[in-house]
Amino acid sequence: MDLISLVVTFLITFVFGLLLYFKRSFTYWKRKGVPYIEPRFPFGTIENPATRKDYIGIRIKKQYEELKSKGHKHGGLYFFARPSYLPIDPEYIKNIMSKDFQYFVDRGTYYNEKADPLSAHLFNIEGQKWRNLRAKLTPTFTSGKMKTMFNTIVAYSDQLIQAMSDFSEKRKPVDIKDILGCFTTDIIGSCAFGLDCNSFKDPDSEFKKYGKMIFSSVTLRQALRNIIAFANPNLGRFLGITIINPKASKFFMNVVKETVKYRETTNFTRKDFMQILIDLKNNVKAGDAEENGNHDNKSFTIEEIAAQAFVFFLAGYETSSTTMAFCLYELAMNPEIQNRLREEINKTFENHSGTITYEGVMEMKYLSQVVDETLRKYPPASLIPRVFVEDYQIPNTDITIDKGTRVFIPALALHHDPEYYPDPDVFDPERFNDENKKSIHPFTYIPFGEGPRICIGLRFGLMQAKVGLAFLLKHFRFSVNKKTSVPLKMDPFTFILSAKDGIWLDVENN
Numbered sequence: 039m040d041l042i043s044l045v046v047t048f049l050i051t052f053v054f055g056l057l058l059y060f061k062r063s064f065t066y067w068k069r070k071g072v073p074y075i076e077p078r079f080p081f082g083t084i085e086n087p088a089t090r091k092d093y094i095g096i097r098i099k100k101q102y103e104e105l106k107s108k109g110h111k112h113g114g115l116y117f118f119a120r121p122s123y124l125p126i127d128p129e130y131i132k133n134i135m136s137k138d139f140q141y142f143v144d145r146g147t148y149y150n151e152k153a154d155p156l157s158a159h160l161f162n163i164e165g166q167k168w169r170n171l172r173a174k175l176t177p178t179f180t181s182g183k184m185k186t187m188f189n190t191i192v193a194y195s196d197q198l199i200q201a202m203s204d205f206s207e208k209r210k211p212v213d214i215k216d217i218l219g220c221f222t223t224d225i226i227g228s229c230a231f232g233l234d235c236n237s238f239k240d241p242d243s244e245f246k247k248y249g250k251m252i253f254s255s256v257t258l259r260q261a262l263r264n265i266i267a268f269a270n271p272n273l274g275r276f277l278g279i280t281i282i283n284p285k286a287s288k289f290f291m292n293v294v295k296e297t298v299k300y301r302e303t304t305n306f307t308r309k310d311f312m313q314i315l316i317d318l319k320n321n322v323k324a325g326d327a328e329e330n331g332n333h334d335n336k337s338f339t340i341e342e343i344a345a346q347a348f349v350f351f352l353a354g355y356e357t358s359s360t361t362m363a364f365c366l367y368e369l370a371m372n373p374e375i376q377n378r379l380r381e382e383i384n385k386t387f388e389n390h391s392g393t394i395t396y397e398g399v400m401e402m403k404y405l406s407q408v409v410d411e412t413l414r415k416y417p418p419a420s421l422i423p424r425v426f427v428e429d430y431q432i433p434n435t436d437i438t439i440d441k442g443t444r445v446f447i448p449a450l451a452l453h454h455d456p457e458y459y460p461d462p463d464v465f466d467p468e469r470f471n472d473e474n475k476k477s478i479h480p481f482t483y484i485p486f487g488e489g490p491r492i493c494i495g496l497r498f499g500l501m502q503a504k505v506g507l508a509f510l511l512k513h514f515r516f517s518v519n520k521k522t523s524v525p526l527k528m529d530p531f532t533f534i535l536s537a538k539d540g541i542w543l544d545v546e547n548n
């Protein structure tokens with residue numbers, strides 16, 4: 039047989055084998071007796087990643103609605119050939135996130151300690167390693183530690199006000215997400231990396247540049263790598279795939295190395311996340327024995343410090359600025375809610391000698407309601423991933439799902455389900471007043487996730503968003519500029535929920 043015939047035979051066998059593999063894989067949910075969305079070759083139930091029109095959370099919301107309208111409590115999807123499980127009934131979601139957590143400890147997201155050390159952070163790592171790391175890092179986020187970082191947030195709020203004044207004086211519309219990105223970058227940069235990132239004064243600041251590089255829509259090549267890594271993490275690790283932009287990775291790793299070296303050689307300390315991580319490197323526990331849990335007492339390496347500082351940045355910067363941006367958009371669309379909130383903020387400033395205190399922020403009930411409703415309507419993580427780490431029998435059924443199957447917990451779909459939130463598109467902070475909050479169906483409001491793997495930075499994220507919003511609304515009035523597409527369209531290519539063409543607001547001094 040000549041070479042050409044050999045290649046052709048190989049290709050035909052390969053394509054035939056692939057088709058058979060997909061054909062067989064696509065029968066998984068039918069064989070299990072789980073209702074499913076009909077898959078299509080080769081993407082399964084997702085859209086073609088290169089040309090998709092819907093944001094992933096919205097796509098899953100439609101599939102949730104389709105399955106729920108037929109009375110199903112759960113359903114089966116396919117990510118390419120790989121089966122993924124979609125729980126619909128909140129009782130099933132409770133089992134996954136909390137009651138039967140030991141079957142769902144991991145997220146199944148990709149990390150590669152060797153080739154991509156920054157990816158081996160708390161969000162991604164698995165099993166016992168995750169338990170140890172979570173125990174070590176939990177004391178980082180106590181309310182006591184939050185109070186020590188409060189002043190940093192207030193200091194950057196002053197810079198936010200100055201930057202915003204420029205827009206109000208010149209009567210220029212502001213791309214609100216962009217300016218809030220400076221605010222959260224500077225705060226996380228300072229608290230997690232111990233650096234003044236200077237994003238407001240320097241629009242081309244390196245931190246902002248590399249932060250954007252990680253979140254902005256990815257190139258086709260990177261998208262393909264992400265797909266392989268997500269579809270089959272073991273194959274991704276075997277191929278040495280990296281998912282973090284190498285330039286950004288180098289930048290963050292160097293920043294951490296330099297900061298640690300500086301602090302260790304000069305004995306300089308600061309009350310921030312970075313100091314807590316350095317203490318863990320030098321085996322000083324971050325809290326007392328009780329709050330510290332059962333960690334393995336191993337000290338951190340420099341790569342581990344960098345990975346955790348990186349995840350605080352990664353998980354804290356975009357989620358918080360997106361939340362604040364959507365909140366201001368809704369306040370601009372609903373002036374009466376904006377005015378009521380401003381009254382509460384002004385009163386609180388008066389009661390605290392014209393300034394804002396940690397206690398003052400905690401007192402503002404309507405601010406809490408407004409932020410809670412923003413996170414309902416716009417959960418930044420619209421889909422929360424988990425994976426079956428053992429074979430698992432769905433309670434009260436004879437269905438057993440195999441180890442390794444992915445789970446997508448549909449936060450956006452639950453938050454917009456009219457059974458739990460009537461008129462889900464209406465922005466109504468009263469859903470979260472003291473009375474109504476009590477009747478929210480458990481496990482239908484999960485902007486920070488739930489159970490042992492709930493967001494570790496919840497308190498910090500809320501504090502940062504509330505302080506920034508309080509300062510902004512005290513000083514300015516917001517309305518929607520005509521450059522904003524109303525209703526908002528969501529970017530189909532990002533994972534964190536984000537408005538496609540930005541949110542442009544007009545801003546006036548109060």
Ligand code: HEM
Pocket residue numbers: 160161162172349350351353354355357358361417418419422423484485486487488489490491492493494495496498499500503
């Ligand atoms: C509005 C702001 C935020 C939102 C909406 C948010 C949302 C989430 C969600 C949905 C998860 C997954 C939870 C689960 O799987 O059950 C998560 C995990 C996580 N978040 Fe946040 N987050 C926010 C702010 C922050 C901040 C400010 C930080 C750090 C400074 C942070 C650090 C993390 C980390 C490290 C994890 C992984 C926890 C683990 O696996 O143990 N987040 N977040």
